[in-house]
Amino acid sequence: MPVKGFLTQEDFEKKVDLEEIETVIVGFTDHYGRLLGKRVDAEYFIESVLKSGTHGCDYLLTTDMEMEPVPGYTYANWELGYGDFHMVPDLSTLRMADWLEKTALVICDIFDEKTHASVSVAPRSILNKQLANANDFDGLKCFAASELEYYLLENSYKDAFQKHYQDLTPAGYYLEDYHILQGTRNEKFTSTVRRHLKNSGIAIETSKGEWGLGQHELNVKYAEALPMADNHVVYKQCMKEVADAMGFSVTFMAKFATGQAGSSSHIHMSLWKDGKNAFAGDQQFGPVKGSDIFRWFLGGWIKHVPDVMPFYAPTVNSYKRFVDGSWAPTRLAWSYDNRTAGFRVVGHGASLRIECRIPGADCNPYLTFAASLASGLAGIKNKIEPPECFVGDIYAAAHLPRVPYTLAEATALFEQSTFAKETFGEDVVKHYSHFFKTEQRAYDMSVTDWERKRYFERI
Structure with missing residues (x-):
């Protein structure tokens, strides 16, 4: 039985067609547990993000509370150029963000852009492993x-x-x-x-x-x-x-x-x-x-x-x-x-x-x-x-x-x-x-x- 607030892909696309959803928050947490990510146009989410995911800067898994890029990490640093990681929406988390107008929210898993492997230091990856x-x-x-x-x-x-x-x-x-x-x-x-x-x-x-x-x-x-x-x-x-x-x-x-x-x-x-x-x-x-x-x-x-x-x-x-x-x-x-x-x-x-x-x-x-x-x-x-x-x-x-x-x-x-x-x-x-x-x-x-x-x- 569907849980109120969660969206199947079909339900989501219908709501987009009816202009009941205009924005999708595509997010993940950093080490502090803060929700980071980006807001995506709902139609673009269907056209692109739903199929291919999106990207975020890998410095986000090395930053401090003030968003400063902290030196000393092996995973991401200035020497490596702070490239991108791949954010892949977990569609089982797709839901209405009811407190926001015409907005849905989905949580992503984080993958390496080159190897396509799960990023081991991402918090959600650590729980998934256990x-x-x-x-x-x-x-x-x-x-x-x-x-x-x-x-x-x-x-x-x-x-x-x-x-x-x-x-x-x-x-x-x-x-x-x-x-x-x-x-x-x-x-x-x-x-x-x-x-x-x-x-x-x-x-x-x-x-x-x-x-x-x-x-x-x-x-x-x-x-x-x-x-x-x-x-x-x-x-x-x-x-x-x-x-x-x-x-x-x-x-x-x-x-x-x-x-x-x-x-x-x-x-x-x-x-x-x-x-x-x-x-x-x-x-x-x-x-x-x-x-x-x-x-x-x-x-x-x-x-x-x-x-x-x-x-x-x-x-x-x-x-x-x-x-x-x-x-x-x-x-x-x-x-x-x-x-x-x-x-x-x-x-x-x-x-x-x-x-x-x-x-x-x-x-x-x-x-x-x-x-x-x-x-x-x-x-x-x-x-x-x-x-x-x-x-x-x-x-x-x-x-x-x-x-x-x-x-x-x-x-x-x-x-x-x-x-x-x-x-x-x-x-x-x-x-x-x-x-x-x-x-x-x-x-x-x-x-x-x-x-x-x-x-x-x-x-």
């Missing part, structure tokens, strides 16, 4: 959901920029977790986003106030991992553009303000085979029943967090979220329905799944899902046992291993990881290590407001 590994291993399919949190602000993006992101006004003035009254005050924005997402092929479940001032969460239905990652990208794009059009702003920073709750992207994941949840089983593991696949997947996922941590927490800001007692996990342990745990097991039977609470809202979903799936598959292949189920306040369990404190620490572990190199390829590890180091270096060289406040007069 999904293929799961299928090849035992016909396993990966289902996932990402729970994105964000802060809604009454300032427009332009106003926030001109104020140097200081003294902004949250769309809430008390902690509003689950409060219907405060949620109602923001319903003009939130209901608009829910409607547009639903009309753009993304099934909506719930929205609610969160624990920070102006913080919210909007949840969408789980799906196979690749479509879920695509939905994650579309969700963020829709929300930012709706906010911009309404004179608001939203931020997906992992830690928007000192003393406020961080914004997470909790990842729910399970493996399925022959239409059934492969995690379900009758064996008792602490307070939960499950299969060996469930147990080993959990064991591998926990064990390999240090190997892939930058794929969960990719920015300097990411690590400021990991504060004890702040709803963000700080230690590597699992528990059943315990929000102090890095890994929270929830559901039972066909709904049994693992929630990893480590990723922040700033994560790239393709990289996060790929790291999660690869770690779990390694657990199954190597029969990695998880630690004992922890009962109690994990924040108080100082003996448990902790998540890395900084991006620099996490990058060093990733760069040296044999697991990461064997799983993703040495070229991918080298490429992303350089990316994360560049991000860290940019921060290290910047003078911050904290420094001026601390040292200007008193040093």
Whole structure:
């Protein structure tokens, strides 16, 4: 049954003929998870892009946040002339961008212009490789959901920029977790986003106030991992553009303000085979029943967090979220329905799944899902046992291993990881290590407001 908002090629061409679609956004994500690409005339899309794809500059997989071409990459650099890569639309992602007038959107896979091979360092390629590994291993399919949190602000993006992101006004003035009254005050924005997402092929479940001032969460239905990652990208794009059009702003920073709750992207994941949840089983593991696949997947996922941590927490800001007692996990342990745990097991039977609470809202979903799936598959292949189920306040369990404190620490572990190199390829590890180091270096060289406040007069 067709999903509302998605378009078959036939439906798309009819809408173009009826002038209901005039523009197609042809996009992909960079390392940060930002949607990049170009707008294409709908008729030209049918004539050319639909058949042959289009092109983009390969520097887009080496740029920093400011779109500067960063030296030191093997994949693309000045010496190689920054040529093109081939953007091939995945027509299963073709949908209405309901929040935009007469506009459709399609997500592309990235291929080498000369060899026609998939570009190994492109985020969607990295996830596709791990999904293929799961299928090849035992016909396993990966289902996932990402729970994105964000802060809604009454300032427009332009106003926030001109104020140097200081003294902004949250769309809430008390902690509003689950409060219907405060949620109602923001319903003009939130209901608009829910409607547009639903009309753009993304099934909506719930929205609610969160624990920070102006913080919210909007949840969408789980799906196979690749479509879920695509939905994650579309969700963020829709929300930012709706906010911009309404004179608001939203931020997906992992830690928007000192003393406020961080914004997470909790990842729910399970493996399925022959239409059934492969995690379900009758064996008792602490307070939960499950299969060996469930147990080993959990064991591998926990064990390999240090190997892939930058794929969960990719920015300097990411690590400021990991504060004890702040709803963000700080230690590597699992528990059943315990929000102090890095890994929270929830559901039972066909709904049994693992929630990893480590990723922040700033994560790239393709990289996060790929790291999660690869770690779990390694657990199954190597029969990695998880630690004992922890009962109690994990924040108080100082003996448990902790998540890395900084991006620099996490990058060093990733760069040296044999697991990461064997799983993703040495070229991918080298490429992303350089990316994360560049991000860290940019921060290290910047003078911050904290420094001026601390040292200007008193040093």
